[in-house]
Amino acid sequence: MTDGVSPWAEVLYAIIGLGLVVYAVTGGADLGAGLLSLFAHGPRKADQERAVRRAIAPIWEANHVWLIFVIVLLFSGFPQAFAALGVALHVPIALALVGIVFRGAAYVFHAYGIQTAEARAGWARVFGWASVLTPLALGAVVAGISSGDVRVSAAGVTTGFLAGWTTPFALAVGLFALALFALLAAVYLTAETSGALSDDFRRLAVVFELVAGACALATFLLAGRYAPALFENLRSSAWTWPIQGATAAAAAGTLGCLAARAVRLARLTAALQVTLVMFGWGLALRGHFILPDVSLATAASHPEVLPALVIAVVAGSLVLVPALAYLFWIFKREDDASYTGDHSDRS
Amino acid sequence: MSSLLAARLQMAVSLGFHILFAVAGMAMPLLMLLAEWRYVRTDRAEYRALAERWAKGTAILFAVGAVSGTVLSFELGLLWPRFMLHAGPLIGMPFSLEGFAFFLEAIALGVYLYGRERVPRAVHFASGAVVALSGVASGVFVVAVNAWMNTPRGFRLLANGDFTDIDLARAFFTPAFATQATHMVCAAYSSIAFAVLGIHAFRLRSRPSSDLHAAAIRVVLPLAIVTAPLQAFTGDAAGKQLAVYQPVKLAAAEALFETARPAPLVVGGLPDMDARRVRFGIEIPGGLSLAAFGDLHAEVRGLEAFPRDDWPAVPLVHLAFQAMVGCGTALLGVALWGGWLLLRKKPLHAQKRFLLACMLAGPLGLVAVEAGWIVTEVGRQPWIIQGVLRTRDAVTPMPNLVVSFVASAVLYAFLGAVVSLLLARYVLGDDTPLETHA
Numbered sequence: 001m002t003d004g005v006s007p008w009a010e011v012l013y014a015i016i017g018l019g020l021v022v023y024a025v026t027g028g029a030d031l032g033a034g035l036l037s038l039f040a041h042g043p044r045k046a047d048q049e050r051a052v053r054r055a056i057a058p059i060w061e062a063n064h065v066w067l068i069f070v071i072v073l074l075f076s077g078f079p080q081a082f083a084a085l086g087v088a089l090h091v092p093i094a095l096a097l098v099g100i101v102f103r104g105a106a107y108v109f110h111a112y113g114i115q116t117a118e119a120r121a122g123w124a125r126v127f128g129w130a131s132v133l134t135p136l137a138l139g140a141v142v143a144g145i146s147s148g149d150v151r152v153s154a155a156g157v158t159t160g161f162l163a164g165w166t167t168p169f170a171l172a173v174g175l176f177a178l179a180l181f182a183l184l185a186a187v188y189l190t191a192e193t194s195g196a197l198s199d200d201f202r203r204l205a206v207v208f209e210l211v212a213g214a215c216a217l218a219t220f221l222l223a224g225r226y227a228p229a230l231f232e233n234l235r236s237s238a239w240t241w242p243i244q245g246a247t248a249a250a251a252a253g254t255l256g257c258l259a260a261r262a263v264r265l266a267r268l269t270a271a272l273q274v275t276l277v278m279f280g281w282g283l284a285l286r287g288h289f290i291l292p293d294v295s296l297a298t299a300a301s302h303p304e305v306l307p308a309l310v311i312a313v314v315a316g317s318l319v320l321v322p323a324l325a326y327l328f329w330i331f332k333r334e335d336d337a338s339y340t341g342d343h344s345d346r347s
Numbered sequence: 348m349s350s351l352l353a354a355r356l357q358m359a360v361s362l363g364f365h366i367l368f369a370v371a372g373m374a375m376p377l378l379m380l381l382a383e384w385r386y387v388r389t390d391r392a393e394y395r396a397l398a399e400r401w402a403k404g405t406a407i408l409f410a411v412g413a414v415s416g417t418v419l420s421f422e423l424g425l426l427w428p429r430f431m432l433h434a435g436p437l438i439g440m441p442f443s444l445e446g447f448a449f450f451l452e453a454i455a456l457g458v459y460l461y462g463r464e465r466v467p468r469a470v471h472f473a474s475g476a477v478v479a480l481s482g483v484a485s486g487v488f489v490v491a492v493n494a495w496m497n498t499p500r501g502f503r504l505l506a507n508g509d510f511t512d513i514d515l516a517r518a519f520f521t522p523a524f525a526t527q528a529t530h531m532v533c534a535a536y537s538s539i540a541f542a543v544l545g546i547h548a549f550r551l552r553s554r555p556s557s558d559l560h561a562a563a564i565r566v567v568l569p570l571a572i573v574t575a576p577l578q579a580f581t582g583d584a585a586g587k588q589l590a591v592y593q594p595v596k597l598a599a600a601e602a603l604f605e606t607a608r609p610a611p612l613v614v615g616g617l618p619d620m621d622a623r624r625v626r627f628g629i630e631i632p633g634g635l636s637l638a639a640f641g642d643l644h645a646e647v648r649g650l651e652a653f654p655r656d657d658w659p660a661v662p663l664v665h666l667a668f669q670a671m672v673g674c675g676t677a678l679l680g681v682a683l684w685g686g687w688l689l690l691r692k693k694p695l696h697a698q699k700r701f702l703l704a705c706m707l708a709g710p711l712g713l714v715a716v717e718a719g720w721i722v723t724e725v726g727r728q729p730w731i732i733q734g735v736l737r738t739r740d741a742v743t744p745m746p747n748l749v750v751s752f753v754a755s756a757v758l759y760a761f762l763g764a765v766v767s768l769l770l771a772r773y774v775l776g777d778d779t780p781l782e783t784h785a
Contacts, residue, residue, distance in 0.1 A: 058461035061413055061453040065446065071420050072446045075431050076439020083432040086424030090745050093425060097418050098758070104414035105762055108407050114772040156428075161745060301436040304513040309443060316447035323454045330458060330465050 005287070005296045008306035012077045013296055015313055016070055017282045023066035024181070024278055025271045029188055030060045032181030034103060034131020036189070036204060037124060044197055049124065051193050051201075052185075053111065058331045060107070062324065064100075074289075077309050078299040080152075081289035085141075087157040088150045088290070092140035092165050099134030102126055135181050139174025140165040145290050146173075146281070148229040152293040169219070169226030176215035180274050183208040187254065187270040191263040192332070202258050205266070209255055216247075216277070229291045233284040240280065247276040351739050353748035354426040357755050359724070361419055364759040366720055367713060368412030372452070373486045373532065374539035375405040376479035381566050383475060387468075393558040397566065400559075401543075404770060405478075406460055411766055413453065415759075426748075430731050430741035433510055437501060437518040438492040445488035452481040483532055490531045494523035497723065498592045499732050508736070526588040527723075530581040534719065537574035538712025541678055543567050545709015546774050548702040555696045564695055564705075568685050575682035578675055583638065590639035593733065594648045596726035599661045600668035601635055602628075603649040609633035610647035615669055618662045623651070625665075659728040667721035674715035681708045 033052045040048040056063075075082035086093070103126075110123035144150055144164035151159045164170070186205035190198050223231040234240050250273035257266035287296040300306065379401040386394035420442070424431050455477035463471055495501075501518030502510040547563035554560065589597040597603075602618040602625045603610055612635040616628020636645040650658055681704050688701060695701070731738040 058457040061410065062450065062457055064413065064417070065450045065453055068417055068420055069446050069450065072439065072442045075424060075435040076443055077436075079432050079435030079439075082424045082435060083428035086421070086426075086428045086431070087743055087745060090425050090743070093421055094751060097421055098754075100417055101414045101758065101762070104410050105765070108410040109765055109769060112403050112407050112769065115769070156744065301439075302511070302513045305436040305439065305515065308440060308515050312440065312443050312447075316444070320447060320450055320454075323451055327454045327457055330462055 006300060006303060006306060008303075008310055009077070009296050009300040010287075011310050012073060012306055012313075013287065015310070016073050016077075017278075019066055019070040019073065020282075021275050021278050023063070023070060024274050025184060026059070026063035027066055028135070028177070028181040028274070029184035030056045030063050031103075031131045031135050032178075032183065032185030032208075033189070034128050035135075035178060035182045036185050036201075038128035038132070039204060042200070044200055047197050048200055051189055051197060053107075055189055055192050056107075057111065059327060061104075062327060064104070067100075073309065073313070077301050077306055078289060078296075079301055081294050081299040084150075084152045084157055084290055084294055085145075088152070088159065088161065088163065089141050089144045089165060090161055092137045092144065092170075096134050096137035096141065099130045099132075099137060101130075103130035103134065106130060132178065135178040136171075136174035139177040140170040142177070142281070143167065143170035143173040143227065145288075146223075146227045146230040146285065148227060148291045150290050150293075152290060167222075167226045169222040172215060172219040172222050176212065176219050179208050179212035179215045180277065183212050183254075184270055184274060187258070187263070187266050190258070191267050198263070202261075202263070205258055205270075206255060209251060209258075209270075213251060227291075230281075230284050233286055234280070237283070239283060243276055243280040243283070247273055247280065250276060348749045348752075350745070350748045351742050353752040354742045355738065357748070357752040358422065358426055360752070360756050360759055361415065361422055362720065362724070363717055364763065365412060365415040365419055366716060368408050368415060369486060369489075370535035370538055370713075370716055371405070371408040372412045373482045373535040375401060375408060376456075376475060376482055377536065378539070378543060378567060378570070379405055380472070380475045380479055381570070382562075383472060385562070385566060387472070391562070393562040394566075396559055397563055400773065402460060404773060406456070407766060407769060409452075409456060411762060413449075415762075416449070418755075425745075425751075426743055427731065427741045428743050430736060433508065433736060434496075434732060436513060437499075437510070437515070438495055440515050441488045441491040441495075441519055445485050448481045448484040448488060452478055452485060455481065483535075486531060486535060487528045490528045491519055491521075491524055493723065494521045494527045495519075496731065497521075497527070497596075497727055497733050498523040499735050504735060522592050523588055526581065526585040530578070530585045530719075533574055533578045533581050534712075534716050536570060537578050537678065538716045540567050540571040540574060541681070541705075541712040542709050544571050544705050545707075548705035549709070550774065551696055552699060552702045552706065561696055568689065568695075571678075572682045572686045572689070575675070575678045579679060582672075582675065586638055587640070590647065593727070595650065595653050595657055596659065596664070596722070597639060598648060598650045598653075599659050599664040599726055600722055601647075602661055602665040603635065603647060604651055606646065606649040606652050608636070608646035609644045610635040610639070610649075612638060616665075618665050620661060657729065659726050664722055664726045667718040667725070671715045671718035671722060674711040674718070677711055678708055678715070681705060 033056050037049050037052045040046075040052075071082075074085075106123045106126035110120050110127060147164035147167065147169065149159060149164035149167075150157065151163075183205060186201050186208055189201040190205055193201060220231075220234075223234070250269050253269040254266050254273060257263065257269055285291065288294060289296075289299055379398055382394050382398035382401060385391070386398055455474045458466060458474040459471065459478055462474065466474070495518055498521045499518075500521045501514040501516070503512040505511055544564065544567050547560045547567070551557060551560040551564060586597065589600075601610075601613055602616065603613070604623040609632065611630040611632050613625050613628040613630055616625040618624075619626050633643040635647050637643050639645065639647050650661065684701060684704065688695065688698060727733055729737050729739065731741045
């Protein structure tokens with residue numbers, strides 16, 4: 001990337017990017033499931049809501065940790081970037097946190113309380129709306145990073161607290177994130193249920209795939225005006241069109257798989273689609289944390305720290321990856337896709 | 348309200364809220380596991396019911412702790428960007444390790460809570476053990492960060508405030524690490540043991556025939572009896588550590604204004620900042636010299652030996668310290684009483700007065716945890732990194748911080764009220780079947 005940047009910094013940058021991608025395809029899907037719970041309707045409304053809760057119950061806390069993982073690596077490895085983000089994007093980050101707190105709290109309050117049906121329905125609504133707030137706020141953070149409006153000098157952030165994230169572009173990115181997360185959730189739930197319930201989620205998946213496509217286009221067009229540097233990087237790079245093409249192919253593949261009821265394959269293509277979107281964004285940042293002032297070259301921590309962090313991540317992964325694989329194997333196996341609605345469950 | 352005060356209050360509210368869930372996250376899995384173990388050994392239904400009930404409590408407390416902990420990891424940057432700019436690389440390693448431990452805890456808790464019917468019994472039990480162990484590991488890693496703030500090591504300070512020559516091992520194993528970590532882990536077990544003991548004692552008093560509550564007390568009382576005296580020892584070690592490395596904090600905790608040889612231990616009392624003495628306190632001659640240095644005649648430096656600018660808020664630190672020690676002493680008394688009853692093999696459900704004492708002692712451990720946290724955090728002021736970076740130089744330039752302080756205070760008050768209400772329903776809901784809608 002940039003001359004004079006330690007390869008350890010680049011590896012850590014890639015690990016942070018990978019962490020964000022995994023957060024999006026796991027934790028993001030949990031957020032999307034919250035949105036879907038607001039869309040529950042018709043004769044199977046209660047079953048749809050239960051399917052959402054049943055799908056995320058054992059895994060959402062683990063999925064959520066990816067975000068913490070990313071933040072910790074960011075402040076350990078690139079403290080200047082973390083400090084600048086905390087100042088310039090204080091407001092959307094705080095809003096995302098409000099969403100995270102209400103969502104997690106409302107989820108357990110709903111799941112474990114001995115309480116009236118009305119109270120539980122209230123928590124379900126809080127859970128749903130908080131699941132909407134967080135992707136919108138995270139999208140605003142992404143837009144702020146990419147806008148080029150946030151400027152940072154040696155003395156710190158110079159452009160105040162509203163730059164970069166209060167634009168139509170920021171809203172478009174937020175809606176795009178929301179649509180992708182809802183798509184993931186709908187596809188995963190299609191695969192984890194069967195019968196009419198599965199068809200409900202399959203229809204939602206198609207709708208959100210189309211919405212995501214529209215949001216992608218809007219985001220791209222608005223980027224020309226509100227995130228010119230990012231747009232220029234996207235437009236001028238040799239890798240842009242292959243990645244955009246592959247993203248479109250993955251999206252078409254998801255629609256095709258859903259039409260053909262190849263739901264397990266659809267899970268992969270939908271996750272691939274989100275991964276490619278984020279990959280394209282990450283490449284367009286060209287080694288920056290905040291365009292154009294905070295980059296790998298300016299934000300990297302002490303040379304003693306970076307290799308140790310990378311080694312710690314690798315060593316930790318040796319424990320973590322098998323444990324995570326086991327968790328998903330227990331709760332997301334093939335023979336588990338038979339959920340048609342739980343009639344033993346009192347509600 | 349100044350930005351600095353608003354940011355400090357927001358941090359205090361966030362940490363004060365989170366620490367209760369953090370100690371629960373460390374200690375509840377052990378209780379859940381001890382009940383499960385008794386169930387495996389005896390096959391008696393009340394132990395299984397207890398394990399499941401405590402697991403539900405753990406699930407609620409863990410989830411709220413997880414989100415409040417997430418908030419904290421961001422708040423470090425939102426409120427203290429200049430602290431993170433310098434400290435991030437040094438405290439990043441313990442925080443990264445904490446991230447892994449917490450990750451493992453979340454995974455294992457998912458298996459434990461939802462996998463009872465899906466995994467073999469031994470795997471289920473082992474997943475509970477992983478929750479308990481990684482919960483403690485998380486706590487120890489976070490305390491390593493706090494210990495570094497109290498006794499920063501592993502770097503060289505340049506004239507412009509930057510750090511160089513980073514040594515991550517020295518930044519992890521700081522002088523305060525061992526004493527703070529043992530004191531905190533013990534505090535977690537002790538405070539939660541007494542809180543749970545208090546709840547079940549309360550219920551057993553009104554329902555002496557309840558197998559469930561009698562079983563709960565059989566499981567939790569030994570833990571309370573063991574940890575209360577242990578906490579006195581770890582606290583003593585922490586105090587001796589302060590005497591060497593943070594003498595200002597110790598002087599503030601004891602409200603010792605003048606350097607003295609020997610120095611008295613002041614019990615209770617109100618520091619009078621104008622007169623620079625303690626009113627209404629009881630003095631034990633030579634007590635502080637003994638507590639701080641293990642020598643009745645040792646010199647202990649008072650606050651006046653240090654610049655006025657470097658003093659923390661003495662009355663608050665002193666009162667918090669008195670509250671912590673007072674609560675700890677009361678718990679020690681209950682623990683000794685309980686030990687004596689156990690030795691004499693008295694049936695506990697008939698010991699009404701002991702159960703009343705347990706009930707009244709229930710909140711004291713958590714009060715002591717909060718008070719101890721105030722001692723270590725407020726006692727370090729005006730420094731965010733002892734002797735290196737002042738808190739006022741670390742705060743964000745963000746305006747209107749009072750808004751986010753008030754918002755977070757309201758949010759946490761609301762969450763705290765809901766959690767209390769839900770847990771109270773579990774405690775009081777003996778006769779209604781427990782329900783889970785997952």
